[in-house]
Amino acid sequence: MAAETERPDPPASDCRMASSMSDEQAKTLEAKLTQISEDNRRLTETIAYLYASQIARQSPDDAPDSPPPPVSRKRRDSLEPSNSGDDANASSKAAHAVESSLSDEYEGTCRRIKVSRVCTRIDPSDTTLAVKDGYQWRKYGQKVTRDNPSPRAYFRCAYAPSCPVKKKVQRSAEDSSVLVATYEGEHNHPCPTRAGELPSCATRGGSVPCSISINSSGPTITLDLTKNGSGGVRVLEAAEEAPDAKRLCQEIASSPEFRTALVEQMARSLTRDSKFTDALAAAILKQLPDY
C-alpha cells in the first residue's frame, strides 16, 4: 500500500526538473499519500460493514456462538493465553474478550481491551520478528513459549510513551514463513507514517504476499490479498471450529463492494508502480512492428 512512499527517487525523465519541481513533487506525494490513506480507509470500512452485517445476522447477542472452551490457563490481562502460532486454538481460547480490530463500531458496552491479530507471510530465512505496520515499536522482551519453538517477541509502542498498545510477534509453529503479530489495545495517537493500515504487502515491490487476519470474538480468518488462480481474494486459513467464519470470509471476499474496492486499489497500485509500467511499455514495444 505504501509503495509510493518507498519511491522517493523521481523517474529519470523528471530529474532535469528536480530543482524546480521539489515543492510540486512534495505536494504530489502528499496528495498520493492522502489518496492511499483514503483507499485503505474505504477498504477497511467495506470489510467492517460487511462483517458487521454478518455478525448482526448471526448473533444479535454479544456472546460468541461457540461455548467457552475448557481453558486450562487464563491470565487476568492476557486475552490470548497461547498464541503459539496455532491460531485456531488460540482464537477459541480467547473467545470471551476478543474483538475485531476493524472498527470501533463493534465494541460492546463493556470495556474490553481491543485485540487483533495479523498474519504476515515472510521469508523463512528472515530471522527478525519485525512486522512493518507503520508504527514505531520498542522491544522489551522475548520469551520462548512452551508450544512453539520460535521465540515470542514483546513490543511496546515507542511513538508515544503513553500509548498503551502492545504487540506480540511470533512465528507460526506450523509454518515458519508466517509471522503472527498480536496487537493489544488501541493507539492513542495517529499513525506516524500512515503506511501501516495493512501489513507489509506491496511495500516491497509485491514480492512478498500479503494477508490480513480478522479476529473477532474468536476465530481467526486470513485473507490472502495476493493473486490466486482467478485473480480474486483467497481464504488462506480459518479456524477449524469456525466454518461459519470461513464462509463469512469468502462472502466478504466475493462481495461486489469489496471486490470493486480491491480492484480499484490494485489498479492504482499497479499504475503507480514504475516496474509495472516499465514492463508494460516493454511488452507493448515488443508488439510494435519494426520499421
Place this chain on the structure above:
DNA sequence: CGTTTTTGACCTGCGC
C-alpha cells in the same frame, strides 16, 4: 554518548 536490543531474573496467576 544516547538509544535500542538482548537476556536472565523476577513477578504473577493458575492448576494441582
Place this chain on the structure above:
DNA sequence: GCGCAGGTCAAAAACG
C-alpha cells in the same frame, strides 16, 4: 504451598 508458564523488568551489551 509448590511448580509451571507467560509477561515484564532492568542491567548489560550492541549499535549508530
